[in-house]
Amino acid sequence: MHIKRFLSLFLFFVFIFINTTSINAESPITLKNASIKSLSTQNTQNYQPIALDFVPSDSVIDLTKPIIYLTDSGRKRLYSINYLTRQTTFIQFDLKPERMVIFNNQLYVTLLITGHQYYSETPEKGAVAIINLDTFTQTQLLKMNFDPYDIAVDKNGYIYLTPGSNQWNKIKSYSSSPTQPSTLGYITEISSITAYMSNLALMHPTLNKLYTITTAISPRDISVNTFNDSGVFGEGYDSPYHGDYEMSTVFKISPDGKYILNGAGTIFSSSPVKESDMKFVLNLNSKFNDAAFDLTSNLFFTAALDKNLINVYNYETFTIKGTIDTSAECEYLFYRDNNLVAVTNSNNSYSVETIPVSSMKPIIADKDDGIKMYGTVIDTVYDSSRNKAYSIDTGLNNLFVLNLSGNSVEKTIKLPYKPSAISLSEDYTKLYIANNDSNYLITVVDLKDYTVQSVKYSTPMNYADYANKKIYQKGDKLYILTGEWAPKLLVFNSSTLERLSSCPELEGVGGLAFSSDGKYLYTWYQYGWNAGSANSYMTKYQITDTSLIQLSEGNNVNFQRDPLNTPILLVEDENILISKGCIFNLDDLSINTSIFPEAIYARNSTNTFVSSKRGIYDLTRDIYLKFIPEGEYDVKFFSNTGVLYLLNNNSLYYIIPKAGDTNCDALVDIKDLAFAAKSYNANKGNENFDVSIDLNYDDIIDIYDLVTISKNLN
Structure with missing residues (x-):
């Protein structure tokens, strides 16, 4: 019993x-x-969203603990949510909390008193609460005669507040430990600078300068301000752009301090040097609400705008690796310990989600014929001796070695400075790169072992992103055109890379070309880039050891400065020069023989074909041959086998010009044969006559032309 x-x-x-x-x-x-370990493991596997019964005004994540903080302005609360244990606590304020920042294990929260107003005669008032994150209790309340919009804290604990009211106002700095509060406990600012209301603020990871972005004026702009160890503002300046690149109000600074990521998908640089700070790097071509980083794994993540999706990128190349699904659109995103912590919004119902990075779905690259690169590729040079090409990326400072036979990137070389132009030495042994750098103008790459050497020479930075330098080597001289408003021609010894002071410095030189024997130099005039003078003209010089002697000058009513990236092409066996869309006589530039309807970018040295962005022309017959598909292609070069290479969105494509490609799709098929049949027996001058179908150049479309198309089918 x-x-x-x-x-x-x-x-x-x-x-x-x-x-x-x-x-x-x-x-x-x-x-x-x-067991703490077993409890943590069990809760980590619980990936069910934590529902919120409020609309968060802001969210930040604890730097050491698995806790996310959110402000609820409606109920005047600050929430602490442990996303592993799901434990939720809050602090009740008497004032509305809004924006937050964490520094030194303390949470700084802006509190609204008078609130944000476009214009008000009532004196502004606001406050900042300081929360101890170990105890999650308020330790200080700082009141000021100022309406705070956003907040940042520097390495010495000084607080920086952007204005929330009254249009043109001030960004102000305050001490977090004021020794002498003003009347009624309101503290006074240490320093201030003029700024428009409603700017968002981020402290650089070095905690020594403050970036802000406008939200209430257009075009949107990013600015930076420095300050001393006492919180007093120093130099400040805004970005060099004013509407040049799309920007949203979302911006993040990478943890290593190298990049500023904007929600429009636009990436800018962050640099201690003013000339290279806030400069365009590249575009992700994907908009986002927030970004998070795992630099240990060389990854970063973006919360896709208007999608239930997180994009995963390679941080080194900024190329997309995969996607991660979310239950709703993500508005705030954080990374911790191989998990993403997201605040999602589904029809104004918010949740906190913990999502493993391992749930990423890899992106399968599109299969096409392009050689894919990354960054911002701006220039390419062809190496006929190796059937290779070399491309420079000005966004991430890369040199890509392209194997044209294998249609692949053979090697990627990190360059020490931002490249602006590239050329190949006449003996095919070196690459010469002109840099967009104020101190190091030239970089040389040895093609035997790809060793890199940079030469110190000071020049102004390029006038703008599109104002690229140009570089050429001929004989024992290296010629560089600067990116200034009126580009200057500088001449160096191509071996020693020393500036040749004996050679004159020309101004307003837009492009160069040399005769094959090196005796003559041809230039076109440039003054300004997006503005300035639209007029231009050609000039021919005789080259001596110490001077350039002007021989002739040529102009044409149709010869204009733009487009700026067109080369000067010499066709010496025809005794002509092609620049922009005009043809000049090589001996006397004042003689203009004919005009193309568009700018010409490349010449096939094996025949008389030249190429515009839309198609290929035959110089001898002055006719247009339709070969290039529609699209944003930059024509780069013809190979020595007659293949035309074009650059589009960081990929190099090729087209093999084929007789009979009448519909510009780079194929010869039954559609071309049917199109040609409609013009059968049409003579030159007849409305049905099409020069692209007259393949034997006899001014009639007949059986011989149809037979040629048939031979090239497929």
């Missing part, structure tokens, strides 16, 4: 223990006797 009673009691307590343990495993209460 005692044994039965004992067994009954034993089983009863076992039942209670099992059920109590089961309940507490899902409860926010931590069991004293439970």
